[in-house]
Amino acid sequence: MFTKKYLDNGIPVVMEQIKNFRSVIVGIWVRVGSRNEMPDKNGISHFLEHMFFKGTNTRTPSDIAIYIDSLGGDLNAFTSRENTAFYVKVLDEYVEKGIDLLSDVFLHSTFDPEEIEKEKGVIKEEIKMVEDTPDEYIHDIFSKAIWGDRDLGQPVLGTRDTVKTFQREDLIDHCKKYYGTADTVIACAGNFDPDKVMALLNSHLGELTRGSEPETFGQPSFRNVNIIKPKELSEAHICLGVEGVPYSSHDRYALTLLNSILGSSVSSRLFQEVREKKGYAYSIYSYTSSYCDAGMWAVYAGTGKKKAVIVTEMIIKEMKNFADTITEEELRRAKDQLRGNLILGLDSTSSRMQSIARQEIYYKRNYTVKEIIKEIESVQLKHAKDLAARLLNSGKMSLAILGPVKSEDFKHII
Numbered sequence: 001m002f003t004k005k006y007l008d009n010g011i012p013v014v015m016e017q018i019k020n021f022r023s024v025i026v027g028i029w030v031r032v033g034s035r036n037e038m039p040d041k042n043g044i045s046h047f048l049e050h051m052f053f054k055g056t057n058t059r060t061p062s063d064i065a066i067y068i069d070s071l072g073g074d075l076n077a078f079t080s081r082e083n084t085a086f087y088v089k090v091l092d093e094y095v096e097k098g099i100d101l102l103s104d105v106f107l108h109s110t111f112d113p114e115e116i117e118k119e120k121g122v123i124k125e126e127i128k129m130v131e132d133t134p135d136e137y138i139h140d141i142f143s144k145a146i147w148g149d150r151d152l153g154q155p156v157l158g159t160r161d162t163v164k165t166f167q168r169e170d171l172i173d174h175c176k177k178y179y180g181t182a183d184t185v186i187a188c189a190g191n192f193d194p195d196k197v198m199a200l201l202n203s204h205l206g207e208l209t210r211g212s213e214p215e216t217f218g219q220p221s222f223r224n225v226n227i228i229k230p231k232e233l234s235e236a237h238i239c240l241g242v243e244g245v246p247y248s249s250h251d252r253y254a255l256t257l258l259n260s261i262l263g264s265s266v267s268s269r270l271f272q273e274v275r276e277k278k279g280y281a282y283s284i285y286s287y288t289s290s291y292c293d294a295g296m297w298a299v300y301a302g303t304g305k306k307k308a309v310i311v312t313e314m315i316i317k318e319m320k321n322f323a324d325t326i327t328e329e330e331l332r333r334a335k336d337q338l339r340g341n342l343i344l345g346l347d348s349t350s351s352r353m354q355s356i357a358r359q360e361i362y363y364k365r366n367y368t369v370k371e372i373i374k375e376i377e378s379v380q381l382k383h384a385k386d387l388a389a390r391l392l393n394s395g396k397m398s399l400a401i402l403g404p405v406k407s408e409d410f411k412h413i414i
Helices: 045-050 061-070 092-108 115-129 134-147 167-180 194-205 250-264 271-279 305-325 326-346 350-362 367-378 380-394
Strands: 002-006 012-017 024-028 074-079 084-091 184-190 224-229 236-243 283-290 295-305 395-401
Touching: 002 092, 002 194, 012 194, 012 350, 024 092, 024 350, 045 074, 045 084, 045 115, 045 167, 045 350, 061 074, 061 184, 084 092, 084 134, 084 350, 092 194, 115 134, 115 167, 134 236, 134 395, 167 283, 184 194, 184 305, 184 350, 236 305, 236 380, 250 283, 250 295, 250 305, 250 326, 250 367, 250 380, 271 283, 271 295, 271 305, 283 305, 305 380, 305 395, 326 350, 326 367, 326 380
Parallel strands: 012 184, 224 395
Antiparallel strands: 002 012, 024 084, 024 184, 074 084, 236 295, 236 395, 283 295
16 A cells, blocks of 8 residues: 655655555665766765665664664665665564664764775776776766766766775765755555664654755756677677657657667567577567657667677667567566556565555556556557657767777678
8 A cells, every 4th residue: 555644844754554464664865876977076975875784873884784684684774866866675573673773874974084094995896897897897888878977977986086086075065055855755565564674764754854956957968879899708788779759758668669679679670670589698688768858869888899890880780770679468468568567566575565665766656567557558650650760760879999990890780
């Protein structure tokens, strides 16, 4: 059962009570991510996320780790381009202890200068790890190519040059600017008493009274750019994509179906053609990324040096011909697949918590699974074809390749 309430300080609390579960997860979401950062402070949202677990007024970093392990729970966080989230997942009998711990790290972290210096080393290693993982790193390269050096084009982790400059004052200033009541959402899912949870949250988080000053930024513009980055690797890593749709677009359901048909499942066109029939790639998939005011629709493939050109050509050909060749049978299969995925997702309190939080952030309301399935079922073949034609045949297609390739090999393509 879904309910939405507000703390005494105005923070919205979205809750989904599931009585036959034994766990409960509580998440505190803040509407700030790497797109909000100035270039010289790129990565500070992610750095701050790490620092929340490095000691509070009453707990050392070791105390925090030992306490959550003693509950058999999970205390963690993540940062994206638009949001930062902190959550605790525990057995239902420990909900009070879980909220106490989560609130403590969220409100009372000390950002000890010595811990800051140590964490700089940790995050520099994390950045190196991504750079040494080309199937991850290519997505940062692609995002920078299509969105530019600022806003959505900035990497979530920042760079080694920016991270080394962060000081305690920077973290405090970031908190003051964004970590206020106006940009915070709390989400809870699992087996709990809503009234008890609200009382606990008011008791712990009601002391947060400061406002926030969200950064204003212009709407990002999708750029038609091609980047070839030669590097001695065993595979070439390819990202090729077009402009997508923002979270609030009514076309989001049609695009999800189109993505399923194109490349997001094992029965999809690209997976079947490139991997199963030709054996040209182990990993190939399509994906969508949506933001509050923009989006992209892209394909990733990892393939050998000798197959990089032909795989890129196959992807482009499939995308260009896609709108004219979608069938009712494919659309029906995609609808059934999404319906199954949605229902299976109900088995996880974590996925439910993330879903209701994002819906509150982007839509200010909750869509039930029944409503979402109804929207998916309402997508007609003509709508899907028209959307595919608009996105894929507009001329705005960008390409990024990292690996043992040469720019001249792709001149006839780009």
